[in-house]
Amino acid sequence: MVTLAEVAKHAGVSASTVSYVLSGKRSISSPTRERVERAISELGYHPNAGARALAGKRSHIIALVVPLRTDVYVPVMMEIAISVTVAARSHGYDVLLITNDEGPEGLRRVAASGLADGVILMDVELDDARIPVLRETGTHAALIGLPADTRGLACVDHDFAGAGALCAEHLADLGHQDIAFIGYAPGVYQRHAGYAERTLSGFRERAAQRGLRVLHRPCEGSYESTAGALSRILADRPDTTGFVVQNEGAIGPLLSLLRTSGRVVPEDASVVALCPEPLAEQYSPRLTAVTGPAHELGRQAVELVMNRLDDRPTAEVSLLTPVLTPRESSGPAPVR
Amino acid sequence: MVTLAEVAKHAGVSASTVSYVLSGKRSISSPTRERVERAISELGYHPNAGARALAGKRSHIIALVVPLRTDVYVPVMMEIAISVTVAARSHGYDVLLITNDEGPEGLRRVAASGLADGVILMDVELDDARIPVLRETGTHAALIGLPADTRGLACVDHDFAGAGALCAEHLADLGHQDIAFIGYAPGVYQRHAGYAERTLSGFRERAAQRGLRVLHRPCEGSYESTAGALSRILADRPDTTGFVVQNEGAIGPLLSLLRTSGRVVPEDASVVALCPEPLAEQYSPRLTAVTGPAHELGRQAVELVMNRLDDRPTAEVSLLTPVLTPRESSGPAPVR
């Protein structure tokens, strides 16, 4: 194993000079810098991570806490994890993966041992058990998701209310009057999951402004539950021509069922999905969809942690603007 | 921050005693052990990771290298990542996430810096650029996937040939004679991706043994490409009654197209998918599918790395047995 001392000897300088060349924390004359850099590459030197952490009081690692089972669509979780890793690397940081099966104690372990300098929590809940640990240990952290009490925390999330509003806006613009919102499973609303409620209220508010009639139906996402939701919707409001779906599992069934019931999309019924782009693209017809930038979520979370590590102040909450991409599944309301 | 020295003072013993209580590397009398353990919990001591790595020459971290873009269905990648993390924790190890955008150099960095003691590579290709680095640096590693040359390496993968055989077997048992295999995109076969070729040859071999007629059609997975593949199949072999699909994207389109063409599944045509369970469950009809245990892949990879770290010999290749779960999409061949 090549050590800093060996590099120093090889370059004919002191150890501290090598260290300073690496860290850039003091100015070095070009000739020495070059000698050192040559020595480094000739010997294939890589600083020892443990020693660096011990002496420098910084592990250059951030922990990413992922839930075992999650509300978040898995490919999106992965996209976030990857964007976090890439963004962290651009700051010279690596990412440690922590699963939530250790519970909040995992956080404490990682922070107290100095294994990680900071933490990013994914899939944060309104009343998240990990937050007290964060406060108690004073760990530098960024949250993806919005807890009930954000005081002193740094959070990034999609602007779900804005996303809901966008759906209402789009369908109203197309002349639809009766809209059904097919949502997550009832349990999700019963435990007051923030993203679900925020989307729904953003949607409802804008719908009210635009004078739309709205029906909200929770849905498990299975074929059967979607069929149940749809038939109730059509029974209660036969004039429904617009559908907003916020439930990945319900999309496929909904499209099949509309077809089966003789409704052509988008001529007879318009469908707007709240889902990731790749999902929207893979259906036939391709779905008009509202999406938030998942990789941006990861990137910003990393920026937040880095800012906190360097004692730069950060805003408490940052919401990312969603985008509606019109595709083939939405069109003008049918004339009656 | 609580140090080992503070614990020692609090317990009235020497630092080394505390260290040995923690590592269990020498026998300690019960009374001292208890005093030390009490001190540890009273002070909330967590050993410093950097110091431990430096002195002990082991970081207790393994790196998991994930591809940015992948052939593997993303939720399965995530499942593997999580099972790796959980399994690693059970050995006192943490997992560092490395993306492949650093290229093979990322591996070298992580190994040479002592950041990780070992490495798990996901989505390994036949001629993987990361393998030379592994050999050159002598890094302890486990590969998920099978490279062309496995000498000296520890690999785990699904038994794709077995999976293919299982599909042929199942359809033959049901009396089907003409089977179409709807595969991955042509490019996947052109670059001789191991899993694709192994599945296909396993399938072909068993089909031949059972006297089945077989048609293999690569497919991009889009609606259009699936439609193209299906119409060619039905043109070339109108008597085709069995379909094997190994392309997540093609499943939905195939089911729609069969329905559209007036074929009822499973009365007129049987479909067997090579895909993860959750995917098979979410279609209507639910799909008979062949699946490999993804979490087992992660678990075994960790065991392999741990064995290598402790100089225990390991087999070069371990293939995990796939399972066929019969569901609603396959049934007896129609009588002619």
Next chain:
DNA sequence: TTGTAAGCGTTATCAA
């Protein structure tokens, strides 16, 4: 602009 040297918090060897 560069060098010297004192830690950082463990582990593990050598004694006792």
Next chain:
DNA sequence: TTGATAACGCTTACAA
């Protein structure tokens, strides 16, 4: 069964 103590490889005052 336990205690001193010398590494481990780096960072960072403090000197020069």
